[in-house]
Amino acid sequence: MSKMDRSTITIGIDLGTTNSSVAVNVNGKIEIIKKPGGVGYTSSVFGFNKTGNKIVGQKAYEYLYKYGSKNEDKNFKAEIKRLMGTPETVFFERAKTKMTPEEISSEILKELKEDILRKYPDFDTTAAVITIPAAFSVLQSEATKKAGNLAGFKHVVLLQEPIAAAVSYGFQNAKNENWLIYDFGGGTFDIALISSKDGILSVLGHNGDNFLGGKNIDWDIVDTIIVPKILEKHQLTNFTRKNTKYQNIFSHLKYSAELAKIELSQYDKTTIEIEDIGKDDSGEEISFSIDISRSELEKLIKPTIDRTIELTKDTLKESGMKTESVKKLILVGGPTQMS
Ligand SMILES: Nc1ncnc2c1ncn2[C@@H]1O[C@H](COP(=O)(O)OP(=O)(O)OP(=O)(O)O)[C@@H](O)[C@H]1O
Ligand SMILES: [Mg+2]
Numbered sequence: 549m550s551k552m553d554r555s556t557i558t559i560g561i562d563l564g565t566t567n568s569s570v571a572v573n574v575n576g577k578i579e580i581i582k583k584p585g586g587v588g589y590t591s592s593v594f595g596f597n598k599t600g601n602k603i604v605g606q607k608a609y610e611y612l613y614k615y616g617s618k619n620e621d622k623n624f625k626a627e628i629k630r631l632m633g634t635p636e637t638v639f640f641e642r643a644k645t646k647m648t649p650e651e652i653s654s655e656i657l658k659e660l661k662e663d664i665l666r667k668y669p670d671f672d673t674t675a676a677v678i679t680i681p682a683a684f685s686v687l688q689s690e691a692t693k694k695a696g697n698l699a700g701f702k703h704v705v706l707l708q709e710p711i712a713a714a715v716s717y718g719f720q721n722a723k724n725e726n727w728l729i730y731d732f733g734g735g736t737f738d739i740a741l742i743s744s745k746d747g748i749l750s751v752l753g754h755n756g757d758n759f760l761g762g763k764n765i766d767w768d769i770v771d772t773i774i775v776p777k778i779l780e781k782h783q784l785t786n787f788t789r790k791n792t793k794y795q796n797i798f799s800h801l802k803y804s805a806e807l808a809k810i811e812l813s814q815y816d817k818t819t820i821e822i823e824d825i826g827k828d829d830s831g832e833e834i835s836f837s838i839d840i841s842r843s844e845l846e847k848l849i850k851p852t853i854d855r856t857i858e859l860t861k862d863t864l865k866e867s868g869m870k871t872e873s874v875k876k877l878i879l880v881g882g883p884t885q886m887s
Contacts, residue, residue: 560707563692564734569590612799625638628653632688633689658699677705717876726752736757761881783828
């Protein structure tokens with residue numbers, strides 16, 4: 549590893565809880581590898597499809613959420629990053645296989661590696677930089693490294709996510725500056741105060757909530773807007789997320805809520821149309837449509853956003869830093885596109 553460091557490695561991977569991406573350095577030019585449809589990220593979902601093949605990405609995500617059924621739950625796994633560094637394993641029923649979090653993560657990493665090789669068949673994949681949350685423990689970090697090795701990267705260099713985000717905004721050229729990196733992801737919120745001092749980049753303080761992310765907003769839309777609307781029109785006994793009888797329906801509602809949320813980042817209004825998801829107590833097909841406005845969504849997410857602001861203030865306070873000493877605030881993560 550002696551001669552290999554971040555500056556000579558030409559592959560950079562963001563291994564996210566919800567989505568992952570890979571960028572390569574091609575003759576000094578950084579390029580995010582796109583999927584065949586032109587999307588720049590891969591859903592971090594892995595499982596076995598109906599023919600028993602391993603799949604990763606959008607198709608796996610759809611198995612789990614869009615057509616989400618109770619049984620596919622047993623064949624697909626999302627959010628494996630949460631289990632990294634734990635001794636837990638995941639059993640995939642269709643394949644009758646038990647896999648460790650490292651093995652599952654390595655499948656995601658392999659997919660990203662294949663995406664590179666599809667575009668650049670001769671690309672050197674000996675080494676990769678993989679990002680990890682600032683809050684990752686030694687065990688979690690080691691598990692990530694192992695996942696990288698299992699995916700076939702002989703050398704893996706870990707890089708803290710807030711530093712990686714800052715570097716993409718030119719932090720390495722900042723002279724003695726402090727920046728705040730506000731990362732609101734799919735399932736986790738991370739805030740980090742970082743400093744560049746005499747060419748050294750470091751994390752001065754960080755906070756986070758591992759259960760605060762875009763997903764919470766999706767469920768808020770389901771619980772507060774969609775479910776009451778369904779119950780206005782249809783009789784459904786004990787219609788809650790916890791009731792396994794309705795798991796299928798709720799996965800689909802979450803999927804629709806997420807689409808609406810993303811649309812509201814661009815438009816002032818959107819309509820959620822639901823049909824073909826199942827029947828109510830009297831055997832009638834559940835169908836309805838709801839209009840949601842951006843201002844309704846903003847009101848709904850205010851407590852979530854307030855919580856992120858609270859954690860941001862705590863981080864400054866804990867490190868004894870005044871707001872005026874922070875030069876930049878960098879917003880990263882899918883939900884920050886709402887701002
Ligand atoms: N335009 C958009 N507007 C609002 N939310 C969006 C938009 N695009 C994506 N999202 C949401 O962003 C979330 C995924 O964010 P991101 O890709 O940053 O997560 P991640 O890095 O995988 O997760 P984590 O940081 O928790 O590890 C999802 O909840 C998705 O619905
Ligand atoms: Mg992220």
